Amino acid sequence: MTLQIRYFAWMRERVGTATESIETEAATVAELIAELSARDEGYxxxxxxxxxxRAAVDQTLVDMDASLEGAREVAFFPPMTGG
Known part of the structure; x- marks a missing residue:
């Protein structure tokens, strides 16, 4: 499947891009993270x-074991704080 991946805050700085489109066979967010982590040192x-x-699938906050079935977008970001 093709996923649009978005990175925010320090995650964007470490991977070197704000957004990318990838092909993946990952079934869960955790599997996607493992796949991305293996790309290079920045990831x-x-x-x-x-x-x-934190992760969001199609703009809904999810746990790391959430399914990616039917997903179009996954976003990764640091925990949010109030204020």
Whole structure:
């Protein structure tokens, strides 16, 4: 499947892009993270602390074990704070 991936804040800085389109066979967000982490050092660094990352699939916050079936977009970002 083809997914649009979006990165925000320090994640964008570490992977070197704000958005990209990828082909993947990942079934869950966690599998997608493992695939992306294996790309290169910047991706590995961006995903090195899963507890410091939030994910949204088609603009809905999800857990890392969420399915990607039928998804069009996955966004990764640091935890949000109020204020």
């Amino acid at each position: 590995a660094l961006a995903f090195s602390d899963i507890a410091a990352i």
